[in-house]
Amino acid sequence: MRRLLLVGGGHAHVHVLAALAASRLAATEVVLLSPHARQIYSGMLPGWIAGQYAIEACALSLDALTRRAGVRFVQASCTGLDLAAQQVHCSNGDSIPFDYASIDCGPVAQALDLQDSAGHALPLRPIEGLVAAWPGLLQRVRQANREFRLAIVGDGAAATELAFAIHARLEAEGLGQARLTLIGANPAPLAGFPFLLRRQAARLLAGRGIAHRAGRVVVAVRADHVQLDDGSRLAADAALLATGAAAPAWPAASGLATDAGGFIRVGQTLQSLSHPCVFAAGDVAAYADARPKSGVFAVRAGPPLAANLRAICGGQALQPWQPQRRALYLLSTGGRHALAAWGGLSASGAWAWRWKDRIDRRFVAQFGG
Template identity: 40%
Template sequence: MKRLLLIGGGHAHLFVLEQLARVSTPGTEVVMVTPSAQQGYSGMLPGWMAGHYERSQCQIDLRPLAVAASARLELGHVCAMNADRRCVRLDDGREIAYDVASIDVGSATDLSWLGLAGAKLLAVKPLEAFFSAWPQVLAAARARGQIFRLVVVGAGAAGIELALAARYAFARIGVDAAVSLVGSDSGFLTDHAPAVRRHVLVVLARAQIAFHRGRAVGVEQGLMLSNGQLLSADSVIAATGARAHDWLKRSGLACDESGFVEVDRYQRSVSHPNVFAAGDVCSRHDVEMPRSGTHAVHSGPVLAVNLLAALQGGTMRSYVPRRRSLYLISCGARYAVASWGRWSAKGDWVWRCKDLIDRRFIRRFSRPASAGSPKA
């Protein structure tokens, strides 16, 4: 009996479970280790913050997917991995051995410069922690009785969406709030076309969100910028760069200089061919692949095929990242900006398109079609 260990319940592994529900895998035991049976969907997080969705609408229940795939769900955090011994250790002390493993745990938020903000600091990852903490921020803002100051650090698409969602949420509940956005000296949305940046600047100005350039360091009062300016804050949301999980660096897997698992075109570890990785947790040297949830989604079907090939034999498929990815940046209200290469658009209709795509993704994995049906 071979064991396939799926580490994490990320987007790519949803496609793996879907494929395992369709295909018979005799002689294979499938185990998924994940902290929660409810997988939060990052694409709908800003919409939930703004009040457009209930929390349940932004989550996927992994339990019926696991049942349909004949997989055993183990709840817990992986805290160590020994790739040479082919096993992982969970935070409760359990060890799980594997023959083939796949890692889809995303990345952590880089808080290296912000730690001194203390209890005011709220990282956007892990998502489950953010889902639990944001209502507390709203409650504190409502109870304050005077202006509530929120600073979002990170001026990529995620940080901009969070700042605009927060501003909209405060206005919706009648809270007097000031929201600021802090980005690097190079500005914001550096990987997007100038027209996209212009659209977003207009939206930020309308929402009265101040944009500050420069490195931010956490201090007791909030943030200190590299130009010496102090930004007082009651809450600081970190949407800063991705950081690799510490246990990966000690796993024995070949990792890049930042600690992300190096994989080949088959999403397979370059040092341990029985280990695969997808999404933000991995990196490739043969192609440029920005850290984006779109790659976890697009690589999922390829990963599913390659895991089955590793277990049963067969031809593996290469994952070829798309030259351009479509980004739909939500802007607090039911309004969004689209970005695809040098093309951009904006308006209520863009938000409706995003809403349709997001709901379709959730719906796809909320009703496993193959549950209870014979496998091929």
């Protein structure tokens, strides 16, 4: 009996589990290792923060998916990988041997060299950490008897969408005493997105009183302020770290081939370039054709990954996969309105939000919610 070990219940692996539920692998034990019994679909997270969805509507049950697929679920994190012995080390102290492993554990929060940030800065990842902390942060805003200043460190897509979502939630609760500021190294939020989309986002942010501190890097987070790289301070009662995706340390430490950022280098079959018994997909992978870290590409990798894991376990030929060149980005702006980008094109409106809502709900429903 061979063993296939799935590390992480990410967007590509939920497709692998669904494919196994439809048709199991012969003579193969499949194990899923992931720290939580559910997978939060990040595309709906801003909507949860804004108060548009219950958290259950944004979550896939890994418990239910593994049961349907006949997969053994180990609720723990991978902490290390021993490639010579072909086993992973787990946060519960166990080690799990494998014949083939597939890694879809997502990124970690970018490790900023922040002084004394412990306890004051709230990172977006792990997402379960943010989900656990958000009600407490909201409660602090409700209880503040003066202006509550929230700094959002970052000005990319996740940071900007969260700023809109938080603003919408505070407005809905009548908490007008909050002041939101995005802080980023770029001249304007959403660097890399089409010009017209950036311009519209900037207008919407300004219209809602969400400030952008441009061209600055946060060097320290303290209890009552963040310190910027030019020596200035911005008063802040809380700081959210939305600074982008970094690779976990253990893949590179194990000796797997990684890119300069520590992301696992894979070929078109999604096999590691150095260890073909290891596959990787989603944000933790550095694809042969480089693509942005985005849920879209993690989701798209699911079907080819499922097919190639089935092929390698059955001794069949693996098929190459080339991710699509462009992805559709739909960024909600708090209410029932969203910005849309496709390559260099952009548009916006209530229709874009309805479209996003339909895509997101369909994704969760597809995997049994």
